[in-house]
Amino acid sequence: MSIISKTAIAAALLMAASPAAAELELSFYLGTQTVTDSDASGTLPDGTAFNRNVDWQGKSLDNPYYYGGRAMWWTNSDLGFGIEGTHTKAYASAGDRAAFGVSRLEFTDGHNIFTANVMKRYPGAFGGSRFTPYAGAGVGIAVPHVDIQVIGASNRTHDFEMTGLALRGIAGMKYELNENWSLFGEYQIVWSDNDVTINADPGVPGQPDGKLRTELLTHAVNIGISYSF
Template structure:
């Protein structure tokens, strides 16, 4: 399983921006609308099984996850889309979602830390469909979408005996996304939107001390955001 040293937030954001900037000019047709969307919101995650071994002992338990959307670093996302016509568009989306094992999960399983507070980060290539100008004098546009990509979580794991601490970004497996929302046009350039945005990721990574972990994680979010069109 691939892993990487923990980058700073600024380097991670800069790398994402460069990737999107490189993608869009090359992909943009001669006549197309490009949109950049930025959002935050309230994100949760249902329980999921967390299993593996710490290098010596196998473990398997049901983790109760908490999203803690508004704690630092906060939940957020960015989406870049190229709309080939009024209805169909494609692009890329990055979501910095989070999961923390509850205090009860930690206590019941002899853990000091189990969280992905620097993100169960999801990067997907999206396909979206919209119905422009449906209500409010043509200002409201409903849309749906989905995407496939990869999970890049920052896993933090340590048992309560003071054993090896895992604290790093890892590329852990495939991810999928689903989107349902509507935007409201303020003018020809700016719009606001609200949406439901969910992700699924199948994760398998490494632990310090020769161990490994795996977990299938779902996130569900209610997003609000701002879109710039050009």
């Protein structure tokens, strides 16, 4: 069974587990996102092998911007089930690109993460305050827009790929403006396992596709707004 099928089943089970949902909350956020260095290994279509620690850059405040959104169904016990999508980014440094023999190596439209989430909120944690802490986790898939240009190749790998499993952790604080609207700030950590295909050069008959494999770990501080009904 494929990763996307397993994720869809998991999401369906999460939704089915919350028949007594008392509240739907829609959230949207912007923020700053960084990427931890990681080892990347594989083979270019011409057969050149590589294995190197990559200095990834997030550039979250450069266009296209980092952003995300989620929908959560909160039960009367303040346990929530939902889905979330985040548009993260990762650029390889100039030195890493040169070492690999590529002029472009990035996931910038973006390194998209989709997860099914389970969350818990704690209203009343600060007495009669409008502040409510929350935390949660999610499991899903990475669907980056892969952008790789091999030096000397007549084509460019420039498309969306489903590259592997993704895991998300969340911890935050919400401030209630009124019955429906809230502001929130949160920290997110996201891990993804990425098995990327580098397209063969059509100008070289019989050339196989290349491969790149790396694990990405992103850290983000988000500020957003939520609407509940």
